[in-house]
Amino acid sequence: MRSDSVPVRELEDVALPRAQGGSSPQHLLVTLLGDYWIRQDGDLPSAGLIDLLAEFEVSASSARAALNRLLRRGLVDIRKAGRQTFYRLSHQVVERVVEGGRRIASFGLPTDWDGQWTIVAFSIPENRRESRHLLRSRLSWFGFAPLYDALWVSATSTAADARAVLAALDITSATVFTATAETTVDRSPLSAWDLDALASVYTTFLAETRPLLDAVLAGRVAPRQALIARTRLMDTYRRFPGTDPGLPSAHMPEGWPREEARALFTEVYNALGPLAESRVKQIMGAHDAEAARRARFQSVEQLRDRPATEEGTPA
Structure with a gap:
């Protein structure tokens, strides 16, 4: 480690966005595999993955348990060679990671808006409580928010997105339609979001990320620190697409900090990549x-421009 690098503890206390609730070892594994080995033919030794998680203070036993859980859920494929075990993301998860990365990397880019809101109204019986929870979680990921308990709105997702979510969860007691704000309901659709609270989260993100940018540009971040910082930065920023209405800035409160947050995230995330x-x-x-030779970081631009399927990759 370079003598002028910032101590890990100092980076954690001063120059890193706070982890929003932390990441489970399973989520962390998927994130790391998606960051450095997405859509590659080779698999990775379990011992290397366990050591990689150790950088994030995940014990070996917790790392093995996470691998086993991912395997049981069908999220990773396994190969054994003698006494060694190798893993790779399943094809289904690869495509979800690609979709998620593209959505995160595209968030905040200038867009046109036709004034139409996509609205999902649903009624799910109590005996399908788990489906109700999954529906809300998936709708949030697609940028919907609850205007009322069972009526969710989005300005950025399409009716096709909503119908795909409903179909995947086998929910038929729902209606999807589009409308302008004037013809929807008594409340403004924007009231589905707590914009004051979200603006405060953006402000905190900016304040906590700027010192990290200063440190990396000054050459004071060591590779181990960069790995931890970059992963945590993504874990924090990826939550914004599900909490911001996504409307063009002209339709948001004056001085809305989304564009500044996106620019800062892009610069820091890319700068930390090589380290x-x-x-x-x-x-x-x-x-x-x-496996080490194949490791490649993905810039924000690469995440955004990566196609849904690549030549040579099964569709």
Whole structure:
């Protein structure tokens, strides 16, 4: 480690956005695999993945448990060779990671809006409580918010998005339609979001991320610190697309901080990429030189422009 690098504890206390509730080892594994080995033919040794999670203070036993849970859920594929075990993301998860990355990386770009809101009204019986929870969670991911308990609105997602969610959860007691704000309901659809609270979260993000930018531009961030910082930065920023209405700035309160947050996130995330990649290669190289060689960080631009399927990748 360079003598002028910032101590890890100092970075955690001063120059990192706070982890919003933290990441489970399972989520962290999927994030790391998606960050550095997305859509690659090779798999990765379990020992290397366990050491990679150790960077985030995940114990070996917790890391093994996370791998086993991901396997049981069908989110990773497994291969055994003698006494060694290798993993890779399942194709289904790869496409979800690609979709999520593209959505996060596109969030905040200038867009036109036709004034139409997509509205989902649903009624789910108590004996399908879990389906109700999953529906709300998935609608939130697509940028919907509850105007009323069972009436959700979005300005950025389409009726097709909503119908796909309903179909995936086998929910038929729902209606999807589009309308302008004047013809929807008594309340403004924007009232589905707590804009004051969201603006405060943006402000905190900006204040906590600027010191990290200063540190990385000054060359005071070591590879291990960069890996931790970059992963936590994504974990924090990825929540904004599900909490911001996504309307063009002209339709938002004056001085809405989304564009500033996006610009800062992009600069810091990209700047940390090469350093984080070098640490990933170092960790994985102790177990599998080929897997280490294949590790590649993805810039925000690469995440945004990555196609739904790539040539040579099964659809």
